[in-house]
Amino acid sequence: MSKLGFRFLDGKIYARNIQRWARAARMAATTDLSLLRRQRSRARLLKMHLDRLIHTADERLALPKVGSTSFPKPHNADWSWRPELWRGSLPTPGLSSVQTKSMLGDEVTLFHDCKFSELTLRQLRNLREEDLAPYGLRLDVFKFDGSFLSLVVDLPDAGVKGLKRSHLVRMDAIVEMEKPLEIFARLNIRHGPNTEQIVRELPLSEENIRVEFDLAYSNMNEKRVERAWIDLIFEGPQMNQVILRDLTFSRRPRAHL
Template sequence: MTEMKPGLFDRMLQQSALRRFRRWAETARDMDLRDLRKNRAAARRMKYFLDEMLHIADNRLALPIIGNQSVPIPYDADWSWRPEIWCGPLPVQGISAVENKSMLGREVTLFHDCTQSELTLRQLRNTSAEDLAPFGLRLDVFRFDGSYLSLVIDLPAEATVDLKRRHLVRCDFIVELERPLEIFARLNIQHGPNTEQIVRELPVNDRELAVEFDLAYTKLNEKRIEKVWVDLIFENPDMSQVILRDLFFSRRPRAEM
């Protein structure tokens, strides 16, 4: 008896199933209703598993790879970090009619004062080979009747370790805008009862952006640092869409004089 090659039997079963479902599809219009109902139930069961397999395969085979932490940081950086939204899939991937102080994931919060929210916030899959981050974040703003809109990213506790006034904190973005929009980044460092703030406007004339915050110009108490976060502030965001394809932080010490 000739030994079957590995996988040959599986391929035969797949071809048989494919022929059967193709035949059902071609004869569905004239099929007896009892048989049609039975075949529909079988097709639905098959569709569930096919959809599940395709969903997993699309995520695993798409670029960039999920979990990728590649970050083009400065060579002399002593710390870097990319928030979870841009690293892997969230349990809840989107919010519509976003209320004030709503969180997506554990690190990103949306603040606004709209009387009626027409905002959506959603994690989306990056598929371009140019994007290092596997996921992005999309903010859709329809009618906007508020006076402020900001996206707050809480930095991890590691960002406060050995943070000094001689540090430069850098934030890199890959941004896609539906229309020209003013965006400001504000670094906040809480130390004791005080909070130091540095504001920079994003130069939104390019897809890849970066801003740096020089802590030398602050009155930071290095011994009492408790928390660090960054606000992204959107000016006049009515009827706009912002996609943050990537966002990551790094810091490096200023060269000694």
């Protein structure tokens, strides 16, 4: 039988099954109980497979695509990166009563000095058409009795290798908040026994939330760079919810004057 014939037959069987289950649903109020019991068992088994199919299909077909590394970057960038938390599903999607130094994934760590933690971290699926990152991060803060709260993102070796004082390091973010607060980004570069730090405040009132770190104004020893990380520092975070829909990094050589 031709492929067209198979498609036609498959469509006929599907339509017949839909009609049969629709009729069973309409008559359920008066169906003999022994028959209704068999129909219920079959419907539950069918529903289990259908729910699994729908869940997987929603995950795969939803925008944006899981694993996406696509985002706007400078045309002359020699490195760009979206952390794993914003790229794909984590084995542990969330934490509650988060203790300091707790990690979500392999690259993101939460630091605070609260005596009693009323903090939660959760990875969430981005489904908005305008989102480029497949996943986002939600931080819920209830009562906050500490003096600092920061989210640390470790930069990979590829972002550190070949790092020079002639580089501009850029961070782009999409941030949502329940109520206004200040967020600072601090770039930390460990070179030998020293750590260079550059702090920028995120322009949360602007449409494009972007900060750049110009390493020309640092005292970084290019030959001794070991690792780098970003601190996202939240000022006055109590009774607030912050969603980081996306977080990306890139670097490029600054133009020669």
